[in-house]
Amino acid sequence: MTLAAFYDRLRLDEGLVREAEFNPYYRHLQSWLGDPVRIDGRDFLNLAANDYLGLACDPRVGQAITAGVSRYGASLCGTPIATGCVDLLRALEERLAAFVGLEDGVVLPSCYQANNGLFTAVAGRDDVILIDHFAHSSLIEGARAVGCKIRPFRHNDPGHLESLLGKVRGHRQAFVVTESVFSTEGSIAPLGAIVELCDRFGAVPVVDDSHGIGVLGANGRGVLEHFGQTGFPGIYTASLGKALANAGGLIAGRRALIDHLRYYCPHLVYSTALPPGVAAGVGAVLDIIGTEFPARRRRLWEHRDTLRQGLAAVGFTVLSGEAPINSILAGTPVQTIRLAREFYAAGLLTTPFVHPSVPLNEGRVRLIAGAGLPPARLKAAVEALPTIAKAWQAGSLVGGPG
Amino acid sequence: MSLEEKVVAIVAKTAEKKKTVTLDTDLMRDLGTDSLALLMIIQALEDEFDIAIPDDAFKKVKTVREIVAQLRAHFPRLDAAP
Structure with missing residues (x-):
C-alpha cells in the first residue's frame, strides 16, 4: 500500500x-x-x-436571473432546511408541480442529486426496485444505494416488467423506475402501460422526465401530459437544465411524498439550495413556454x-x-x-x-x-x-x- | 434438458437483442452484458431453479460455461432436477 x-x-x-x-x-x-x-x-x-x-441565451431569461440576483444575492449560502428556502424558490416548486400536473414539488441543485437521493428517502432494504435496463446512471446508483433487491427489466418492455412483477414476493413495496425519453436513442417509454401495471400490482411508478419536460405534450408540460396521465400516482423527477435552460432537479408528486422528502432526503437537506437567480430563470422560461x-x-x-x-x-x-x-x-x-x-x-x-x-x-x-x-x-x-x-x-x- | 441447455436458454432469453448463445459465449464481449444485464440473468436463474443466488457468486463469471460451473458449485442438487 x-x-x-x-x-x-x-x-x-x-x-x-x-x-x-x-x-x-x-x-x-x-x-x-x-x-x-x-x-x-x-x-x-x-x-x-x-x-x-x-x-x-434568451435575454428575458437573463434579465430574470439578473433581477433575482439583485433582490436575493448570488446565493443564500445555506441548505433549504435552514436559510436557503427563499419565497422565490418555494413559489417555483409549487409552480413546477402545477406545470406537470402534480400536487407539490421540491427542487434540488441538480437532477442527478434528485434521482440519487430519492430512493434512500422513500425505500428500504425490504423493498424491491424494478428498473429499466437502460435507465440513467443517477437512477441506477440511487436505487443501488438503498441496498434492496433490484430487478432490471428489458428496455421499454412492459411484457417483461409484467412477468417480473408477477414473480416478486415477500417485499414491503415495489417501485418501477423508468425514464420518459431515453436520451441516447430518443425512444419514449410506454408510460401508460407501466402505470397500468403498477396500479395492478400495487407498485409505485417513478419516472425521470428530464428530456420530456418542456418538450413533450401539447403544452410542453412533459411526459404526463403526453400520455394524458392526469392522476399520476407515483414519483416524477425532471432536470431544469435541459429544455428549461437553467439548472436544478425537480421531484414532484403527492404532498405527503414531498413533505417527507423535505426532512428525509439527504441530498436536499444537506445541499446548498438552488441559487435564487436560477430559480428566477426557470420561472422566466415557464412564462415563455406559456406563450411561445x-x-x-x-x-x-x-x-x-x-x-x-x-x-x-x-x-x-x-x-x-x-x-x-x-x-x-x-x-x-x-x-x-x-x-x-x-x-x-x-x-x-x-x-x-x-x-x-x-x-x-x-x-x-x-x-x-x-x-x-x-x-x-x-x-x-x-x-x-x-x-x-x-x-x-x-x-x-x-x-x-x- | 441438461443444466447447460437450460442456462444457455435463459441467457439467450434475457438478452436485449436476439443473439446465438452457446456455452462459450463471452457475456461482455459477445452480448455486452453489463451489471444490470447480469442481474437479469441471475434473477431469471433464481426464478427458473427456485434458488437464492448469493450476491457475489457471479461477480467474476465471464462465459456461460462459468455460470454453469458456479451454479453447480453452489447448488449441487440442480443436476438432479428434472
Whole structure:
C-alpha cells in the first residue's frame, strides 16, 4: 500500500483517445450557447446541448436571473432546511408541480442529486426496485444505494416488467423506475402501460422526465401530459437544465411524498439550495413556454426531421426515436469517437456515447437541433453531411473496424 | 434438458437483442452484458431453479460455461432436477 500505487490506479487509459485521435470530452467553450458557439478559437453549430427550446441565451431569461440576483444575492449560502428556502424558490416548486400536473414539488441543485437521493428517502432494504435496463446512471446508483433487491427489466418492455412483477414476493413495496425519453436513442417509454401495471400490482411508478419536460405534450408540460396521465400516482423527477435552460432537479408528486422528502432526503437537506437567480430563470422560461411553446415546438421538430432526412440520405443508421433527438449508430468506441471527430472537423458539435453509457459496440453520436438554431445554418450542416460521412467511412477502412 | 441447455436458454432469453448463445459465449464481449444485464440473468436463474443466488457468486463469471460451473458449485442438487 503506497500513495504512488493509489495514484497509479487512478491513471486514465488514454488508448481510445490515442487511437481515435480525438478527445470529445471536456472541450472548453469560449462563448455562450447562442449560435455560433466558440471552441478552440473556431465557430461551431451546436448540435450537442440539450437546449431544446433555444432559451438558454434568451435575454428575458437573463434579465430574470439578473433581477433575482439583485433582490436575493448570488446565493443564500445555506441548505433549504435552514436559510436557503427563499419565497422565490418555494413559489417555483409549487409552480413546477402545477406545470406537470402534480400536487407539490421540491427542487434540488441538480437532477442527478434528485434521482440519487430519492430512493434512500422513500425505500428500504425490504423493498424491491424494478428498473429499466437502460435507465440513467443517477437512477441506477440511487436505487443501488438503498441496498434492496433490484430487478432490471428489458428496455421499454412492459411484457417483461409484467412477468417480473408477477414473480416478486415477500417485499414491503415495489417501485418501477423508468425514464420518459431515453436520451441516447430518443425512444419514449410506454408510460401508460407501466402505470397500468403498477396500479395492478400495487407498485409505485417513478419516472425521470428530464428530456420530456418542456418538450413533450401539447403544452410542453412533459411526459404526463403526453400520455394524458392526469392522476399520476407515483414519483416524477425532471432536470431544469435541459429544455428549461437553467439548472436544478425537480421531484414532484403527492404532498405527503414531498413533505417527507423535505426532512428525509439527504441530498436536499444537506445541499446548498438552488441559487435564487436560477430559480428566477426557470420561472422566466415557464412564462415563455406559456406563450411561445407551439412555435418553438414546431421549429424543434422541423429541425429534427431536416437533420434526420439528411443523415439517412448519406447512409447513416439513425435510431428511430420519437423524441426530437437524432442518434447515429456508430459501432465500436473508436468508430464512435472518430465520427464525432469528423463532425467536429466540419464545425458541428455533437455528443458521442460509448460503453458503458450505451451497450458495448453500439456507440452512437447524438445530435440535438434546438429550436433556437437558425434554419440556414442547419441547412448548411446538412449540406456538409456527405463529406463527413465519406471521411468517416474512409477513416474506418484505413483504421480497420476499431 | 441438461443444466447447460437450460442456462444457455435463459441467457439467450434475457438478452436485449436476439443473439446465438452457446456455452462459450463471452457475456461482455459477445452480448455486452453489463451489471444490470447480469442481474437479469441471475434473477431469471433464481426464478427458473427456485434458488437464492448469493450476491457475489457471479461477480467474476465471464462465459456461460462459468455460470454453469458456479451454479453447480453452489447448488449441487440442480443436476438432479428434472
